[in-house]
Amino acid sequence: GNSVTQMEGPVTLSEEAFLTINCTYTATGYPSLFWYVQYPGEGLQLLLKATKADDKGSNKGFEATYRKETTSFHLEKGSVQVSDSAVYFCALSDQGGSYIPTFGRGTSLIVHP
Amino acid sequence: GAGVSQTPSNKVTEKGKYVELRCDPISGHTALYWYRQSLGQGPEFLIYFQGTGAADDSGLPNDRFFAVRPEGSVSTLKIQRTERGDSAVYLCASSRTGDNSPLHFGNGTRLTVT
Numbered sequence: 001g002n003s004v005t006q007m008e009g010p011v012t013l014s015e016e017a018f019l020t021i022n023c024t025y026t027a028t029g030y031p032s033l034f035w036y037v038q039y040p041g042e043g044l045q046l047l048l049k050a051t052k053a054d055d056k057g058s059n060k061g062f063e064a065t066y067r068k069e070t071t072s073f074h075l076e077k078g079s080v081q082v083s084d085s086a087v088y089f090c091a092l093s094d095q096g097g098s099y100i101p102t103f104g105r106g107t108s109l110i111v112h113p
Numbered sequence: 114g115a116g117v118s119q120t121p122s123n124k125v126t127e128k129g130k131y132v133e134l135r136c137d138p139i140s141g142h143t144a145l146y147w148y149r150q151s152l153g154q155g156p157e158f159l160i161y162f163q164g165t166g167a168a169d170d171s172g173l174p175n176d177r178f179f180a181v182r183p184e185g186s187v188s189t190l191k192i193q194r195t196e197r198g199d200s201a202v203y204l205c206a207s208s209r210t211g212d213n214s215p216l217h218f219g220n221g222t223r224l225t226v227t
Contacts, residue, residue: 006156032213043117043218044156044204051213084130098169099212100146103155 006071006104021075023090031094037085117219134190136205144211148204
């Protein structure tokens with residue numbers, strides 16, 4: 001079956017530091033890959049997505065590249081802000097799974113001023 | 114427009130009681146999903162509706178859990194004979210069509226079974 005593995009948190013950074021949150025996946029088909037973000041007190045919301053190999057998703061300064069050869073979709077940002085403090089969830093969906101998203105456990109990011 | 118609304122935001126109930134959790138999706142979204150999230154874990158799939166019908170209920174843990182969406186809009190997740198292990202945040206999400214369109218989540222209902 002499908003699964004998503006994320007690095008354990010919390011990740012604690014100073015403002016303007018470089019961010020990487022690792023995500024690897026297992027899927028039987030050719031999945032689409034997603035990053036969702038949950039800010040404190042809010043629901044999960046889509047941050048970015050990529051639907052095929054070598055695609056790069058980007059939004060709000062965050063990027064992730066769909067790497068089929070390493071089955072990875074690592075999230076990166078060049079310079080984090082305090083307002084980026086949130087929990088980040090990697091997810092996948094594919095036709096074999098009826099396009100029902102499978103989520104990772106989430107990685108908490110804490111950014112200090 | 115309005116997002117996905119879940120009520121109540123918090124529910125405390127005694128072991129053995131029956132509870133209903135409500136989800137009001139974004140208007141016009143045909144797909145609706147229920148997930149459960151335990152502390153420190155990601156959302157775990159429970160059931161998926163396409164319109165009025167449950168297209169996939171493979172995530173429901175046992176027959177104490179049931180969900181309906183009678184008019185293809187509002188959905189209710191029903192839990193009978195609640196157990197302490199049912200304590201979690203129950204998340205509802207909707208999407209426009211269901212085939213890889215992004216999910217829009219509500220803020221969840223935190224269920225505590227004492």
